[in-house]
Amino acid sequence: MSYKFLAIPCCILFFALISCGGNNEDQKNQESIESVDSSVTTNSDLSSNDREVSYTLPSALQIAYVFKKSGAMFIPNLLNNKAKASHYNTSNFKRGANFGIYSSDLAYCLFNKKYQESKEYLKACKDMGSFLGLNQAFESENLTQRFDKNIASEDSVIKIVSNIQLKTDVMFEQNKQNYIPVIAFAGAWTESMYIAFEVYSKNKNKKVLISLMEQLILSRTIIKALKVYEEKDAEIPALITAIEKINSEFNNIASVKSAMEKDEEMDFSVMPVTDSELKPIAESIKSLRASIVD
């Protein structure tokens, strides 16, 4: 009996097993795999004591929830046109950013108890999701049917949308597309900021202003998270530049600048902010949003 046929797998097995020992080259390889796979992990922050820093971002639902708690009113014509979903099926950047825009619109409708509109924006999210390979997230456990069934119960519907969010997060992870949720959040944040500025310009509600300022702080984390994936998509650098501009305008608000210089915790309920300081930020947000949705 000849055992020659076993030679090839045995050799391969041998080399595979000895490589399990973890030599330096393996460690280097493993690190490079990690930096690609791990959610928003950056090597640029590695210091001599082997510390890596990564970033997480909140959900579109939560930023809308915080905004709603400020008493912001619902203005339907601020929402992006839900019929444009297929128009954005051109690149992963466009799909991701507009998935975020529609997620934000869906959350804005939900927290304002606009259930019919919520249903329509859920469909827009589902359409964008299908272009990104997220069908399973929307179709598993009859999430969309459960949404329809519970449409009159805010708490149930919010839980269903939170579940969809979790499933899409897992799917992006499984599909090795960890950069897309960061682009999507940048889109969601832009839409939320756009709505917040428009609502504030209508009634100058101080609570809306506080919520708006709280959300502006997030620009720093979004920039750091996007920079990790700068080379993943050719359109990311321009997005970083646009958000850096907004962040710089925010930092130029006199009271913000002063708090930063003194390393003080910012309390926007007492910090003065003028309309002239807000105007350039509102314009930059508007222009960024237009570049995503047009």
Added chain:
Amino acid sequence: MKKIITPLFSIPLVVSLMAFQRGDVLCNAKELKDKAKATLEPYKYDSSELTRILYKNKETIKEIEVPLFIGEKYRIIFELEALPKQVEVQIYNKSKESKNRKLLFSSKDKGAAKEFEFEVSKSRQVYIDYVIPPSEEGSYSGCAVFMVGYK
């Protein structure tokens, strides 16, 4: 015939071994996140992160910056059962560059628990540090998951 069949069998074998070597088989994101989600209730899911932990021959730290909204109540769940060796979880109020950095939580008090939670409010961000102990047996890996929920 054997010449064709043998390489066909060897390819999946090598692929599985390489996957095991990278630690991928230890990281079932869905299963870990589903477990964390069950503990998160009644808080609403906000975000989560699966971190691949690589043990080296010296202590290393993986820090995750988590932005929060001031005044909101949060619950953070840690799911560490896919780690071959316990890591210490530390939560700070500020980044390592800040002079006012304070330790808010350490999993040292939790012993060998593979799952625990932390609640926070009145904070604009927290910094989660996984303190990865050195490993004498050579490098191996595992996964840690945390999940943030709000009330």
